[in-house]
Amino acid sequence: MQKKLWLMIALLLVIPGLLFMVGCQKKAVTQAKAPAPASAPAPAPAPGQAPAKAPTPVTPSGPSGMIMAEDIFYDFDRSLLTPAAQDNLMRKAAWLRANPKATVTIEGHADERGTNEYNLALGDRRADSAKAFLVDLGIAASSLTTISYGEERPVCTQQNEECWAKNRRAHFVVN
């Protein structure tokens, strides 16, 4: 009985989602037909994301400092990956595939709001969600370790949304 209810709810959520996706694709097609497309449009940076770096093409043999040094950012009290974070992780995956010997520590962080026990758990989930995404993209789980710092290591210490957004992050350290 309850299972059926959940199924109904899931369908209710999924079907509009599918419709939305179809709508998006159509748009993309019309855009592609438009004259003089520069290239694939850069994904709009999510609110709170660091200013998007110039879209440097991923050079697999390039220095690790480039893509791996970029943090990914999360919404408040969430560990789900935003579209911008997913895009960033795809580029990280490309670099990792080209550098299969590299091992990476993924640090999960939280902003100072919320209490520190909960934030340590939240940082743990954030690091895990980034790791799971990279593993889904074919990166060996054994090359990725996670650690949560919760709210203990902020990069920004002012008390405003701009600062908090910078602290809600996963940071990647190539060992």
Added chain:
Amino acid sequence: MNRRIKLYIFIIGVILITFGPARCWAEYDVIDITKPFLRKIPLAVPLFKNVSETAEEKQLSETAADFLSDTLEFTGYFKILDRGSFLFDPERSGVTMSTINFQNWTVVGAELLVTGFYEAEGDRISVELRLFDTFKARRVIGKKYTGSKTNQRSIILRFCGDVINYLTGNRGVFGSKIAFVSNGSGNKEIYTCAFDGYDPRRLTNNNAITLFPAWSTDGKWMAFTSYKAGNPDLYIRNLGQGQETKFSKQGINITPAWAPGKFELAATLSFSGDQEIYLLTGAGKIIKRLTNSRGIDVTPSWSPDGKQFAFVSNRSGSAQVYIKDLASGKVRRLTYEGRKNTQPSWSPRGDKIAYTSEVSGGHDIYVIGIDGQDPVQLTYESRDNEAASWSPDGSLIAFSSSRDGPSRIYVMTAYGTDQRRLLVLAGEQTNPKWSTNHLNN
């Protein structure tokens, strides 16, 4: 002003004496612990009568009387009367039953009176302390203590324990300690101090983030989380010998909480890929998993009988406090008001749970019945008021507050009154945890 108050007190005193004080006043043999801070008991502590000759000893007898006043005032039960109003000269008046004129005390409003008789010879001190019920005109406690001058503090504390035991039926908080986290050294480390903030000492020297101190019931063990080996791991330290057991698994190993009266503790571990609460032995072996829900489960706090524990879960979408009953395995949600409620702390009396609620602009401490009824807000100060921890008798709550900027440790009564800063220390202090009451007492 002062004169008017004195006149007022005098008039009240006269009225009371005239209309039968024995009948209506000072009937408490036990403080009503359900609302003890609404009417504080007026207590007089005149300077102790000093029979020693030297100025140094006179000084000691003064500081002893002051310390006794401060200690009893700390409990929140008493209003300490101003010595300036006393019709009493410690050098001339007596301190024993037969020599006390009780009307001199009832007139200034004192319902209880503590007198002291202080004698010093070399390093040895001898202190006689008495508690009188002024309206009944009778001695309630009389004790004589001898020791070295360095024992003065513990002598006074022992007597204060007797006073509180007489009034409440338990010995209060004077043998307890408070552990907390301070970053004064540059890293968060664990410190301990006496119940009143006295003698703060650094316990850990990990040179790494160290968090979540947890006392065992017998006070002999301290569990905590530290990053000293890189990962947030659990450590279980024997406080007497200093030996540590490390518990380390992939992920977080945090928020230890000792099961009451047992060498077992609950803690949050995430090696399974999900943050769940487990039961461990004091030697660091997993006994069993206690929670089972996708999402964050963290911060266990045991009921005093060890049959249930409160914890934080985001299973409903936001962080809220839940209670799990171990025998039935049932979990119920405790908090419904407030966006996010975390850091549950189960009162030693068993009937209430304090917790931290997110409010606009920060956090405040609330207390709720274990039936989930009547959440009461205890702090209203700006910014963050967090991490409530009950005193062992359930009468006081320690917490951290950033009301004045940096986070500091504060203490208030269980009803939110008498909020005051506990101690002055470099850096920021967080995460207070009150021990049980047997240490050094």
